[in-house]
Amino acid sequence: MVAEQALAIHVERMGFRYPGNPDASFIDLDLQVPKGTRFGLFGPNGAGKTTLMNLMTGVLAPDKGSIKILGLDTHNKEVNKLFGFVPQDFSFYQELSPVENLEFFGAWAGLNASEIASRTDELLTILGLNDVRNKPVEKFSGGMKRRVNLAIGVIHNPRMLFLDEPTVGVDVQTRHAIISYLHTLNQNGTTLIYTSHHLSEAEDLCNQIALVDEGRIIAGGRIDDVLKAHNHQSLEDLFINLTGKAYRD
Numbered sequence: 395m396v397a398e399q400a401l402a403i404h405v406e407r408m409g410f411r412y413p414g415n416p417d418a419s420f421i422d423l424d425l426q427v428p429k430g431t432r433f434g435l436f437g438p439n440g441a442g443k444t445t446l447m448n449l450m451t452g453v454l455a456p457d458k459g460s461i462k463i464l465g466l467d468t469h470n471k472e473v474n475k476l477f478g479f480v481p482q483d484f485s486f487y488q489e490l491s492p493v494e495n496l497e498f499f500g501a502w503a504g505l506n507a508s509e510i511a512s513r514t515d516e517l518l519t520i521l522g523l524n525d526v527r528n529k530p531v532e533k534f535s536g537g538m539k540r541r542v543n544l545a546i547g548v549i550h551n552p553r554m555l556f557l558d559e560p561t562v563g564v565d566v567q568t569r570h571a572i573i574s575y576l577h578t579l580n581q582n583g584t585t586l587i588y589t590s591h592h593l594s595e596a597e598d599l600c601n602q603i604a605l606v607d608e609g610r611i612i613a614g615g616r617i618d619d620v621l622k623a624h625n626h627q628s629l630e631d632l633f634i635n636l637t638g639k640a641y642r643d
């Protein structure tokens with residue numbers, strides 16, 4: 395049992411059901427993620443990963459139970475300053491440049507003009523977007539768009555970062571750059587909550603995992619412990635063994 399003040403995420407007896415869709419629900423879900431963790435949430439298509447991430451970031455509200463981020467309830471407005479969210483769908487304005495997008499989202503997050511300017515320079519350099527800083531994002535490759543999406547999610551230096559499939563559709567170079575930047579963020583104290591279908595990438599990034607299926611956590615804990623407990627060498631073996639080979643969508 396981890397002390398409450400050491401937890402980044404604390405989900406307790408959480409229940410949620412989409413109106414009109416009784417098949418898609420969480421019942422009495424419990425989850426604890428300690429601060430500083432690189433946490434991976436995995437499961438087949440339709441398992442509930444995005445739904446759980448939307449519940450943890452306050453996009454959806456639970457029907458029962460509680461979800462706390464760094465000790466604050468997700469419906470508390472103060473919580474929004476503490477975390478960043480990199481959603482699966484691009485969250486920026488396509489017709490604007492990276493600089494204009496970061497100005498908009500930086501102001502939204504409460505930064506002043508000089509904070510936005512220095513953070514923009516820093517992030518565009520780290521993420522290899524300096525040369526295209528003033529070009530409309532709609533002309534960018536998929537990998538460049540993913541990097542803009544990530545820059546927006548971290549503009550305000552959040553203590554926690556949620557990432558829903560942050561490397562989907564990118565080449566090896568962008569994947570490598572994103573994962574290496576996430577390691578750096580984590581070394582500087584940011585807790586990461588991440589979903590992906592790339593299980594080998596997840597093995598490089600995560601130190602704790604939860605495997606979700608049909609709205610339940612069917613395995614979870616430190617990655618080495620989970621693999622050992624189920625007698626598997628890789629996350630892919632564990633995944634297939636626990637969730638089967640049949641299509642889910």
Ligand SMILES: Nc1ncnc2c1ncn2[C@@H]1O[C@H](COP(=O)(O)OP(=O)(O)OP(=O)(O)O)[C@@H](O)[C@H]1O
Binds near residue numbers: 418440443445446
């Ligand atoms: N807005 C919605 N209304 C009703 N049902 C929904 C809604 N969004 C998702 N669902 C259902 O909830 C279940 C979980 O979906 P969710 O998108 O959370 O899964 P996922 O694990 O993120 O899947 P994927 O890997 O395909 O992204 C699915 O059965 C889905 O059809």
